[in-house]
Amino acid sequence: MDSQEIIEPFARMLNAAVGPAEVREAERSNSLGAIWDSLSSSGYLDALIAEDRGGAGFGLADVFPLLALVGAKGVPAPVGETMIARALAAEAGITLSDGPIALATGQVDGQVVTCARVAQQILYDNGAELVLLAAADCSLRATGIEFSLAARADLSRIRGQILPRPAGGLLSIAAILRSILIAGAANQLVEQSTVFANERVQFGKPIGRQQSLQHNLAVMAENAIAARIAAQLGAAGGLAPSLAAAATAKSVSSRAAALIANSAHALHGAIGISEEYDLQLLTRRLHEWRMADGSEGYWSGLLGASRLSCPATSVDWVRAEIFA
Amino acid sequence: MFDSLTLASLPAEDDDLRLMVRDLIVNHIKSMPLWRRARSWQGFSADFSKALGRAGLLGLTIPKALGGHERGPFARFVVVEELLSAGAPVAAHWIADRQSAPLIMSCGTEAQRERYIPGICRGEILFCIGMSEPGSGSDLASVRTRAEMVDGGWVVNGQKVWTTNAMHSDYMIALVRTSGTPADRHAGLSQLIIDLKAPGVTIRPIVDLTGDAHFAEVFFEDVRLDGDALIGQEGEGWKQCTAELAFERSGPERIYSSVVLLDAWIQHLQACGRRDAATLVGRLTAELATLRAMSIACTSRLAMGESPVVEASLVKDLGTSFEQELPLVIGDDLAAHPDEPVSDELYQTLMYVTHIAPSFSLRGGTREILRGITARGMGLR
Numbered sequence: 001m002d003s004q005e006i007i008e009p010f011a012r013m014l015n016a017a018v019g020p021a022e023v024r025e026a027e028r029s030n031s032l033g034a035i036w037d038s039l040s041s042s043g044y045l046d047a048l049i050a051e052d053r054g055g056a057g058f059g060l061a062d063v064f065p066l067l068a069l070v071g072a073k074g075v076p077a078p079v080g081e082t083m084i085a086r087a088l089a090a091e092a093g094i095t096l097s098d099g100p101i102a103l104a105t106g107q108v109d110g111q112v113v114t115c116a117r118v119a120q121q122i123l124y125d126n127g128a129e130l131v132l133l134a135a136a137d138c139s140l141r142a143t144g145i146e147f148s149l150a151a152r153a154d155l156s157r158i159r160g161q162i163l164p165r166p167a168g169g170l171l172s173i174a175a176i177l178r179s180i181l182i183a184g185a186a187n188q189l190v191e192q193s194t195v196f197a198n199e200r201v202q203f204g205k206p207i208g209r210q211q212s213l214q215h216n217l218a219v220m221a222e223n224a225i226a227a228r229i230a231a232q233l234g235a236a237g238g239l240a241p242s243l244a245a246a247a248t249a250k251s252v253s254s255r256a257a258a259l260i261a262n263s264a265h266a267l268h269g270a271i272g273i274s275e276e277y278d279l280q281l282l283t284r285r286l287h288e289w290r291m292a293d294g295s296e297g298y299w300s301g302l303l304g305a306s307r308l309s310c311p312a313t314s315v316d317w318v319r320a321e322i323f324a
Numbered sequence: 325m326f327d328s329l330t331l332a333s334l335p336a337e338d339d340d341l342r343l344m345v346r347d348l349i350v351n352h353i354k355s356m357p358l359w360r361r362a363r364s365w366q367g368f369s370a371d372f373s374k375a376l377g378r379a380g381l382l383g384l385t386i387p388k389a390l391g392g393h394e395r396g397p398f399a400r401f402v403v404v405e406e407l408l409s410a411g412a413p414v415a416a417h418w419i420a421d422r423q424s425a426p427l428i429m430s431c432g433t434e435a436q437r438e439r440y441i442p443g444i445c446r447g448e449i450l451f452c453i454g455m456s457e458p459g460s461g462s463d464l465a466s467v468r469t470r471a472e473m474v475d476g477g478w479v480v481n482g483q484k485v486w487t488t489n490a491m492h493s494d495y496m497i498a499l500v501r502t503s504g505t506p507a508d509r510h511a512g513l514s515q516l517i518i519d520l521k522a523p524g525v526t527i528r529p530i531v532d533l534t535g536d537a538h539f540a541e542v543f544f545e546d547v548r549l550d551g552d553a554l555i556g557q558e559g560e561g562w563k564q565c566t567a568e569l570a571f572e573r574s575g576p577e578r579i580y581s582s583v584v585l586l587d588a589w590i591q592h593l594q595a596c597g598r599r600d601a602a603t604l605v606g607r608l609t610a611e612l613a614t615l616r617a618m619s620i621a622c623t624s625r626l627a628m629g630e631s632p633v634v635e636a637s638l639v640k641d642l643g644t645s646f647e648q649e650l651p652l653v654i655g656d657d658l659a660a661h662p663d664e665p666v667s668d669e670l671y672q673t674l675m676y677v678t679h680i681a682p683s684f685s686l687r688g689g690t691r692e693i694l695r696g697i698t699a700r701g702m703g704l705r
């Protein structure tokens with residue numbers, strides 16, 4: 001199956017199930033309603049499970065366009081997270097129920113967990129093993145951020161089902177997932193902003209005719225493509241990514257996320273600040289994904305420490321550690 | 325948005341080229357000081373270029389019958405990456421190998437190919453690019469240098485400027501007006517291969533702010549050329565130039581110009597045992613890796629026979645921004661540690677790159693022009 005064959009039915013399903021109205025409804029009610037039924041009955045949640053374990057046998061790079069679309073639509077559900085959790089469980093011969101699963105990679109109680117308010121379970125990496133927790137046991141509480149589906153959670157003392165922990169832990173995989181979501185949303189924001197710039201008229205012509213805005217949009221596009229390619233470098237390692245590839249993906253995409261979110265707002269003017277306008281559905285998520293599972297500074301620090309421990313030239317080091 | 329720029333990998337069969345390049349580099353540059361290697365692709369050595377030719381490392385995209393190696397753009401990427409990473413002096417053959425040879429292959433006659441290509445592949449025939457003029461920089465279509473058809477040959481009058489390596493080159497591929505006036509813009513422009521030893525050609529090197537003289541002004545006074553000096557079609561010069569610029573802008577030299585400095589700084593940090601710059605090192609390394617992947621993605625478009633004009637502009641803009649940031653953040657880091665000794669070599673390299681860096685986003689088309697091309701590709705113009 002090539003990537004077009006994977007993406008088309010998924011895109012059709014997602015377009016039917018999730019639009020801005022459904023995103024807002026989920027954020028208002030803290031529940032996914034029919035969105036999750038569509039996702040789970042589609043079979044795509046098992047995309048990353050090996051064929052001999054009853055899944056579709058795709059790698060993270062194969063489902064990249066699917067997850068980028070999840071990012072582009074601001075889907076308010078932990079789609080990629082659930083795919084990853086189900087694949088890790090299947091490796092150990094464990095079949096999970098169909099509910100949405102959030103990922104938690106921090107080591108403090110009260111950590112902010114993306115999508116926790118709509119998750120049934122939380123897969124938590126405590127540094128030694130992966131523990132699958134019932135969300136209801138995790139003392140979830142609101143972050144106080146209006147519209148956000150993230151929640152604070154206390155995880156360290158809760159018992160749950162133990163899953164095998166991948167060699168590099170859950171953090172690298174989660175960071176790569178965030179980078180793919182960022183890449184999808186960033187691309188969507190550049191396209192949306194370009195359309196807006198060609199439509200909004202000031203001084204008697206579309207604002208997109210102003211050279212300064214053309215250049216800002218060109219820079220947004222450059223950064224969106226950098227985020228996409230960095231995320232692809234991360235995804236190439238599947239569910240066993242190297243630390244260096246994960247760091248590259250998240251460092252570059254997190255930096256791009258903030259830049260693109262802010263440029264998109266600058267270009268839209270006041271309308272983009274209003275709740276009613278859809279821009280905020282993506283820009284809020286970009287900021288959340290940027291900070292989830294390690295910001296650009298976190299990953300740059302790890303990558304730099306690794307780089308400084310090796311005498312090779314930069315080109316050789318990058319080839320061996322990131323492109324391997 | 326620009327979906328064709330997607331992760332591509334270098335074919336494994338080109339990996340053998342790395343060892344060949346390294347063997348050659350070791351002999352030629354081991355005694356070169358760091359600040360000379362930091363000249364990157366502005367470093368000139370006719371001997372080194374000939375040695376590359378002898379080793380079969382030039383003309384990698386050219387058919388064997390014409391002295392090339394029929395290996396394609398990925399092989400060229402590998403060789404170029406090795407050369408730039410080491411800071412080898414590649415300027416002599418650079419322009420001929422990168423853009424003149426592909427232009428002659430795609431637009432030239434059989435006779436022109438046989439005349440120029442084998443020598444380019446040997447690293448012996450050197451070319452320069454005659455686009456810019458005193459009154460025509462970004463607005464290239466306004467060039468005033470004229471060529472008139474007289475007795476089946478051409479007579480050229482006018483002036484080019486900023487011509488890299490004109491004083492070392494055998495030929496210039498010049499964009500000239502062959503009919504109409506500058507008001508006709510893109511119509512009436514043609515490309516000519518000008519023999520720089522012809523009577524009436526005067527070349528004056530221009531010294532830059534670092535004391536180097538890598539470019540020159542070139543004057544043409546009734547320079548007579550044969551009829552077959554015309555390359556491609558008369559009046560098609562603009563279109564040919566645009567295709568040529570895709571080769572000029574898409575290579576890894578647009579991300580690696582400061583990489584010798586980056587490596588020298590990392591070595592300095594390692595020697596001092598200092599870890600407080602790890603986050604900066606990591607960010608720069610992540611950006612370098614991403615730019616490399618973007619550059620390979622561009623190369624894969626060339627390998628598919630496309631002319632990735634917009635993609636090349638976008639990668640060049642991001643790449644030169646990276647190249648220009650390096651000396652600034654490295655300078656900040658070193659000067660924030662006044663108690664730490666910095667070697668002469670590193671200091672000279674840093675200051676050389678600091679001073680020359682503004683040229684990175686001028687040569688090959690300015691930042692503003694590239695962003696305009698990208699914006700057009702996005703449907704904004």
Ligand SMILES: Cc1cc2nc3c(=O)[nH]c(=O)nc-3n(C[C@H](O)[C@H](O)[C@H](O)COP(=O)(O)OP(=O)(O)OC[C@H]3O[C@@H](n4cnc5c(N)ncnc54)[C@H](O)[C@@H]3O)c2cc1C
Pocket residue numbers: 211452453454455456457460461462463485486487488489539683686687688689690691692693
């Ligand atoms: C190291 C080096 C090597 C070079 N080698 C060669 C060579 O081998 N052959 C050759 O032909 N040329 C060469 N050039 C020249 C180079 O191509 C030109 O410098 C470049 O095209 C810009 O032209 P200009 O310098 O005349 O600047 P100008 O075009 O005068 O530009 C000045 C400023 O105005 C801006 N500007 C101009 N037009 C616009 C616009 N429409 N919108 C917004 N901003 C605008 C520019 O971006 C720039 O910031 C070289 C230049 C350098 C620095």
